[in-house]
Amino acid sequence: GIQVEQSPPDLILQEGANSTLRCNFSDSVNNLQWFHQNPWGQLINLFYIPSGTKQNGRLSATTVATERYSLLYISSSQTTDSGVYFCAAPSVTDSWGKLQFGAGTQVVVTP
Protein backbone atom coordinates (compact mmCIF):
# COMPACT_ATOMS: atom_id res chain seq x y z
CA GLY A 1 0.00 0.00 0.00
CA ILE A 2 0.87 3.67 -0.21
CA GLN A 3 3.26 5.17 2.34
CA VAL A 4 2.68 8.72 3.56
CA GLU A 5 5.43 10.60 5.36
CA GLN A 6 5.06 13.96 7.04
CA SER A 7 7.72 16.37 8.16
CA PRO A 8 8.65 17.82 10.49
CA PRO A 9 7.16 15.67 13.25
CA ASP A 10 7.07 18.62 15.64
CA LEU A 11 7.03 22.37 15.12
CA ILE A 12 7.11 25.16 17.69
CA LEU A 13 6.20 28.61 16.40
CA GLN A 14 5.91 32.01 17.89
CA GLU A 15 2.60 33.72 17.17
CA GLY A 16 2.82 35.57 13.88
CA ALA A 17 5.41 33.28 12.30
CA ASN A 18 5.00 31.44 9.00
CA SER A 19 5.62 27.74 8.48
CA THR A 20 5.55 24.97 5.89
CA LEU A 21 4.49 21.38 6.53
CA ARG A 22 5.39 18.69 4.03
CA CYS A 23 3.70 15.45 3.00
CA ASN A 24 5.45 12.91 0.75
CA PHE A 25 3.61 9.92 -0.69
CA SER A 26 5.02 6.81 -2.30
CA ASP A 27 2.44 6.14 -5.01
CA SER A 28 0.18 8.00 -7.41
CA VAL A 29 -2.92 9.41 -5.76
CA ASN A 30 -6.37 10.47 -6.95
CA ASN A 31 -6.91 12.81 -4.06
CA LEU A 32 -5.17 14.20 -1.03
CA GLN A 33 -6.63 15.78 2.06
CA TRP A 34 -5.16 17.91 4.83
CA PHE A 35 -6.75 17.83 8.28
CA HIS A 36 -6.28 19.63 11.58
CA GLN A 37 -7.03 17.51 14.62
CA ASN A 38 -8.32 19.55 17.52
CA PRO A 39 -7.58 18.72 21.17
CA TRP A 40 -10.85 16.80 21.42
CA GLY A 41 -9.86 14.51 18.57
CA GLN A 42 -12.05 15.74 15.77
CA LEU A 43 -10.47 15.90 12.32
CA ILE A 44 -11.27 19.22 10.71
CA ASN A 45 -11.06 19.38 6.92
CA LEU A 46 -8.59 21.95 5.66
CA PHE A 47 -8.07 21.08 2.01
CA TYR A 48 -9.10 18.52 -0.57
CA ILE A 49 -6.30 18.98 -3.07
CA PRO A 50 -5.32 16.22 -5.51
CA SER A 51 -3.26 18.73 -7.49
CA GLY A 52 -2.59 22.43 -7.79
CA THR A 53 -2.85 25.18 -5.19
CA LYS A 54 -5.70 26.29 -2.95
CA GLN A 55 -5.97 29.02 -0.35
CA ASN A 56 -8.29 29.47 2.59
CA GLY A 57 -7.55 32.52 4.67
CA ARG A 58 -4.13 32.22 6.29
CA LEU A 59 -3.74 28.65 5.10
CA SER A 60 -2.80 27.45 1.66
CA ALA A 61 -1.82 24.11 0.17
CA THR A 62 -0.02 22.92 -2.93
CA THR A 63 0.08 19.39 -4.30
CA VAL A 64 2.55 18.38 -7.01
CA ALA A 65 1.14 14.99 -7.93
CA THR A 66 3.85 14.18 -10.49
CA GLU A 67 6.52 14.58 -7.79
CA ARG A 68 4.40 12.95 -5.08
CA TYR A 69 4.35 15.65 -2.45
CA SER A 70 2.07 18.23 -0.92
CA LEU A 71 2.81 21.31 1.17
CA LEU A 72 0.65 23.10 3.72
CA TYR A 73 1.52 26.73 4.45
CA ILE A 74 0.48 28.49 7.62
CA SER A 75 0.99 32.24 7.57
CA SER A 76 0.79 34.65 10.52
CA SER A 77 0.24 31.73 12.90
CA GLN A 78 -2.14 32.09 15.83
CA THR A 79 -2.41 30.07 19.04
CA THR A 80 -5.60 28.52 17.66
CA ASP A 81 -3.47 26.90 14.94
CA SER A 82 -1.98 24.57 17.56
CA GLY A 83 -2.76 20.90 17.15
CA VAL A 84 -1.82 17.99 14.94
CA TYR A 85 -1.91 18.32 11.16
CA PHE A 86 -2.42 15.21 9.05
CA CYS A 87 -2.27 14.59 5.35
CA ALA A 88 -4.02 11.52 3.94
CA ALA A 89 -4.44 9.95 0.54
CA PRO A 90 -5.60 6.71 -1.08
CA SER A 91 -3.39 5.04 -3.65
CA VAL A 92 -4.83 4.72 -7.16
CA THR A 93 -4.34 0.97 -6.81
CA ASP A 94 -6.19 0.75 -3.51
CA SER A 95 -9.80 1.07 -2.39
CA TRP A 96 -10.78 4.63 -3.28
CA GLY A 97 -12.06 5.31 0.22
CA LYS A 98 -9.04 3.92 2.07
CA LEU A 99 -7.22 7.00 3.27
CA GLN A 100 -3.63 6.34 4.33
CA PHE A 101 -2.62 8.88 6.96
CA GLY A 102 0.82 10.18 7.77
CA ALA A 103 2.04 10.25 11.35
CA GLY A 104 1.17 13.92 11.62
CA THR A 105 2.96 17.16 12.48
CA GLN A 106 2.41 18.42 16.02
CA VAL A 107 2.27 22.23 15.91
CA VAL A 108 2.53 24.40 19.01
CA VAL A 109 2.06 28.14 18.59
CA THR A 110 3.21 30.16 21.57
CA PRO A 111 1.94 33.68 22.42
Place this chain on the structure above:
Amino acid sequence: ETGVTQSPTHLIKTRGQQVTLRCSSQSGHNTVSWYQQALGQGPQFIFQYYREEENGRGNFPPRFSGLQFPNYSSELNVNALELDDSALYLCASSSIFTEAFFGQGTRLTVV
Protein backbone atom coordinates in the same frame (compact mmCIF):
# COMPACT_ATOMS: atom_id res chain seq x y z
CA GLU B 1 -27.11 19.74 5.87
CA THR B 2 -26.19 17.65 8.89
CA GLY B 3 -22.62 16.61 9.58
CA VAL B 4 -21.21 13.25 10.61
CA THR B 5 -22.26 12.23 14.10
CA GLN B 6 -20.94 9.39 16.22
CA SER B 7 -22.21 7.80 19.40
CA PRO B 8 -21.33 7.35 22.13
CA THR B 9 -18.53 9.90 22.63
CA HIS B 10 -16.84 7.92 25.39
CA LEU B 11 -17.08 4.29 26.44
CA ILE B 12 -15.39 2.06 29.01
CA LYS B 13 -15.51 -1.70 28.50
CA THR B 14 -13.95 -4.71 30.14
CA ARG B 15 -11.55 -7.03 28.31
CA GLY B 16 -13.50 -9.81 26.56
CA GLN B 17 -16.69 -7.79 26.16
CA GLN B 18 -18.28 -6.71 22.91
CA VAL B 19 -18.93 -3.12 21.80
CA THR B 20 -21.00 -1.39 19.12
CA LEU B 21 -20.20 2.09 17.88
CA ARG B 22 -22.56 4.08 15.68
CA CYS B 23 -22.15 6.64 12.94
CA SER B 24 -24.64 8.74 11.02
CA SER B 25 -23.29 9.86 7.68
CA GLN B 26 -23.54 13.35 6.27
CA SER B 27 -26.60 14.11 4.19
CA GLY B 28 -26.03 13.15 0.54
CA HIS B 29 -23.20 10.72 1.28
CA ASN B 30 -23.44 6.97 0.59
CA THR B 31 -20.10 5.74 1.92
CA VAL B 32 -18.88 5.27 5.47
CA SER B 33 -15.35 4.39 6.53
CA TRP B 34 -14.07 3.53 9.99
CA TYR B 35 -10.64 4.31 11.41
CA GLN B 36 -8.81 3.47 14.62
CA GLN B 37 -6.44 6.04 16.09
CA ALA B 38 -4.13 4.96 18.88
CA LEU B 39 -2.59 7.62 21.09
CA GLY B 40 0.12 9.56 19.29
CA GLN B 41 -0.47 7.93 15.92
CA GLY B 42 -2.34 8.68 12.73
CA PRO B 43 -5.70 7.05 12.06
CA GLN B 44 -5.60 3.52 10.62
CA PHE B 45 -8.22 2.34 8.11
CA ILE B 46 -10.44 -0.46 9.42
CA PHE B 47 -12.96 -0.87 6.61
CA GLN B 48 -15.35 0.96 4.32
CA TYR B 49 -19.01 0.40 3.48
CA TYR B 50 -20.55 1.46 0.19
CA ARG B 51 -24.21 0.78 -0.56
CA GLU B 52 -24.45 -1.57 2.42
CA GLU B 53 -21.52 -3.77 1.38
CA GLU B 54 -17.95 -3.87 2.63
CA ASN B 55 -15.72 -2.21 0.04
CA GLY B 56 -12.17 -2.53 1.30
CA ARG B 57 -10.65 -3.59 4.59
CA GLY B 58 -7.49 -2.75 6.42
CA ASN B 59 -5.26 -4.99 8.49
CA PHE B 60 -7.73 -5.74 11.28
CA PRO B 61 -8.87 -9.15 12.54
CA PRO B 62 -12.36 -10.54 11.84
CA ARG B 63 -13.55 -9.63 15.33
CA PHE B 64 -13.86 -6.13 13.88
CA SER B 65 -17.05 -6.14 11.83
CA GLY B 66 -19.49 -3.62 10.52
CA LEU B 67 -22.83 -2.87 8.98
CA GLN B 68 -24.27 -0.16 6.81
CA PHE B 69 -28.00 0.49 6.80
CA PRO B 70 -30.27 1.66 3.95
CA ASN B 71 -30.08 5.24 5.28
CA TYR B 72 -26.25 4.93 4.99
CA SER B 73 -25.66 5.06 8.73
CA SER B 74 -23.21 2.47 10.02
CA GLU B 75 -22.14 0.41 13.00
CA LEU B 76 -18.73 -0.86 14.02
CA ASN B 77 -18.76 -3.97 16.18
CA VAL B 78 -15.75 -5.28 18.06
CA ASN B 79 -15.91 -8.67 19.76
CA ALA B 80 -13.65 -10.10 22.44
CA LEU B 81 -12.19 -6.72 23.34
CA GLU B 82 -8.48 -6.55 24.09
CA LEU B 83 -6.58 -3.88 25.98
CA ASP B 84 -4.92 -2.77 22.72
CA ASP B 85 -8.34 -1.93 21.29
CA SER B 86 -8.33 1.17 23.49
CA ALA B 87 -8.28 4.02 20.98
CA LEU B 88 -10.22 6.82 19.33
CA TYR B 89 -12.56 5.38 16.69
CA LEU B 90 -13.36 7.74 13.84
CA CYS B 91 -16.06 7.49 11.24
CA ALA B 92 -15.85 9.26 7.89
CA SER B 93 -18.56 9.76 5.32
CA SER B 94 -18.22 10.62 1.67
CA SER B 95 -19.61 9.95 -1.77
CA ILE B 96 -17.63 7.99 -4.32
CA PHE B 97 -14.32 9.70 -5.17
CA THR B 98 -15.10 12.77 -3.09
CA GLU B 99 -13.82 14.48 0.03
CA ALA B 100 -14.24 12.58 3.31
CA PHE B 101 -15.67 14.26 6.41
CA PHE B 102 -15.12 12.89 9.90
CA GLY B 103 -17.24 12.68 13.00
CA GLN B 104 -16.04 13.73 16.43
CA GLY B 105 -15.00 10.18 17.32
CA THR B 106 -15.71 7.66 20.04
CA ARG B 107 -13.04 7.22 22.68
CA LEU B 108 -13.00 3.58 23.78
CA THR B 109 -11.15 2.47 26.89
CA VAL B 110 -10.76 -1.26 27.56
CA VAL B 111 -9.86 -2.17 31.14
